[in-house]
Amino acid sequence: MLSRGSQINVTIEKMAIGGAGIARHEGMVLFIPLAAPADELTVEITLKKKNFAEAKIVKILKPGPSRRTPPCPVALVCGGCNWQQITEEEQRSQKQQLVLETIQKFNRGVEFEYLPIKASPRSLRYRNRIQPKFKNGNFGFFARNSHAIVDIKDCPITEEDLTAKFPEVRAFAEQKRSQDLLKLEMYIAEEGDIRYGLITDDDDGVGFSQVNRFQNEDLVATALEWAGDYSYKNVFDLYAGSGNFTFPLAAKYSIATIHGVELNPKLVERAKSRIGNKPIKYFLSDVENYMKKAVIGREDLVVLDPPRAGASEEIMKKLAQTPPRKIIYISCHPVSLARDLNWLFAWAQKLGKSFKLSRVQTFEMFPQTDHVETIAELVVDS
Ligand SMILES: C[S@@+](CC[C@H](N)C(=O)[O-])C[C@H]1O[C@@H](n2cnc3c(N)ncnc32)[C@H](O)[C@@H]1O
Structure with a gap:
């Protein structure tokens, strides 16, 4: 019987909505974040429910044919992207x-x-609007399943015109001298200029844009x-x-x-x-x-x-x-x-x-x- 902490070997069948890889073990469906199709893995159960379980990768026994080294060095810890370990095709x-x-x-x-x-x-450098965070000198995005901030100097899915402004936006956040979590927004306006600011309870940002x-x-x-x-x-x-x-x-x-x-x-x-x-x-x-x-x-x-x-x-x-x-x-x-x-x-x-x-x-x-x-x-x- 599987329980939290159990380790088993599985093969990833395909990816699921939500981003995890799907594997099966004795009739139980397992969801495994950061997997790639056809990966053979040793995984550890992190959550067990009646009909499904979640697990984390302990060891990649044999990588699937589409597994690759993510283009971003923090891809496996940052909560921003969940499929960088898989080829674009x-x-x-x-x-x-x-x-x-x-x-x-x-x-x-x-x-x-x-x-x-x-x-x-x-496939990279396509995002024209992002919402980075700042706290205790760290500027970046929340880590996966956490409110810790992964400190970044670059974000490879974001347009260069925005990432070039990271030092300026980091300094803008530092100048606030706040101990609180600061939520920021940066975007390329329709007029073509770069804009940024704080998202607060009174101002929820620029609103939707593609x-x-x-x-x-x-x-x-x-x-x-x-x-x-x-x-x-x-x-x-x-x-x-x-x-x-x-x-x-x-x-x-x-x-x-x-x-x-x-x-x-x-x-x-x-x-x-x-x-x-x-x-x-x-x-x-x-x-x-x-x-x-x-x-x-x-x-x-x-x-x-x-x-x-x-x-x-x-x-x-x-x-x-x-x-x-x-x-x-x-x-x-x-x-x-x-x-x-x-x-x-x-x-x-x-x-x-x-x-x-x-x-x-x-x-x-x-x-x-x-x-x-x-x-x-x-x-x-x-
Ligand atoms: C996916 S976006 C699409 C916006 C636009 N079609 C575009 O391509 O930029 C969905 C939009 O629906 C708006 N929205 C969300 N809930 C809504 C509602 N109940 N009634 C009207 N608009 C809503 C959001 O503010 C957002 O602008």
């Missing part, structure tokens, strides 16, 4: 498989075209291409942020009215400052509240790009009740995407409507981590 292959399995698990029998994952133009601008271009272009050439009457951009999709949608569908819906006032303000005389209406609102009153018709397009928690059953129900012509769902968490699709199909069936999941594609937006972006196209069968 294998990271993509794992993500491709994980998204497929997750959608299928929640939506048995639903068929769709599944396109190959799009690699990121950059962190990989190199891959974001392709994501936006794909969303527009999949939305097609139809003359939509209304385009709803739900979870619109500061307009990453809203403005390109407005440029493509120039005769449509574009409705952007976003909860963060800073992002709404930033978007509104760019609207000028374009036919864009921007709403500071929770999407679920907005959808209660939204009038959506068969000549409309809905784009939704929710946070990791996904949308909600109410939102998917509303989309099933009054279906638009097409839905483009952009997701940063496969489980919430798969669950939301399931709600949409279930409600559509109850209401006598029919949706087709036409195509799905994953985008490598966050190399060196288990995170993945997915785009899905849903068409209403007429």
Whole structure:
């Protein structure tokens, strides 16, 4: 019987959402952080539950073919990246498989075209917004599963323009002469300049922006291409942020009215400052509240790009009740995407409507981590 502290030998089958490697031992599923596919390992049980256990690597008996030395010297202790020990090609292959399995698990029998994952133009030096910490002279990110700070001079996944400012930001934090943990934010602004500051209880930072601008271009272009050439009457951009999709949608569908819906006032303000005389209406609102009153018709397009928690059953129900012509769902968490699709199909069936999941594609937006972006196209069968 396995218990905490037991040591066993296992082989990693594949990677899991959350980033750990999966192995099996006497019917028990084990989650092992920092593993790589096909690794043969001696591991020690760190947590034992009824149906699964967690374990840490004690010894690598035989590395899997995709195991490599991480490009970052602190990758195995820093909590920032969890897949640096795996080659980029294998990271993509794992993500491709994980998204497929997750959608299928929640939506048995639903068929769709599944396109190959799009690699990121950059696997390193792609992040344009980071939130380092500072305490007791240490500047960096939290260690894995800890609030200790891993002191860094560089971060290889972050754009050079930001890492070049590390000494300046470290000095800025030192000058605060605080014993408390300081949370910082650094980012490349849309205007191109580098900005940084403290995140406090009163100021939660700049708000959401796509962190990989190199891959974001392709994501936006794909969303527009999949939305097609139809003359939509209304385009709803739900979870619109500061307009990453809203403005390109407005440029493509120039005769449509574009409705952007976003909860963060800073992002709404930033978007509104760019609207000028374009036919864009921007709403500071929770999407679920907005959808209660939204009038959506068969000549409309809905784009939704929710946070990791996904949308909600109410939102998917509303989309099933009054279906638009097409839905483009952009997701940063496969489980919430798969669950939301399931709600949409279930409600559509109850209401006598029919949706087709036409195509799905994953985008490598966050190399060196288990995170993945997915785009899905849903068409209403007429
Ligand atoms: C994944 S981001 C996408 C933003 C934008 N589409 C982009 O590409 O930059 C999700 C956005 O949803 C916003 N958000 C989170 N919960 C929300 C809610 N309940 N209602 C409206 N917006 C919400 C967040 O502030 C964030 O801007």
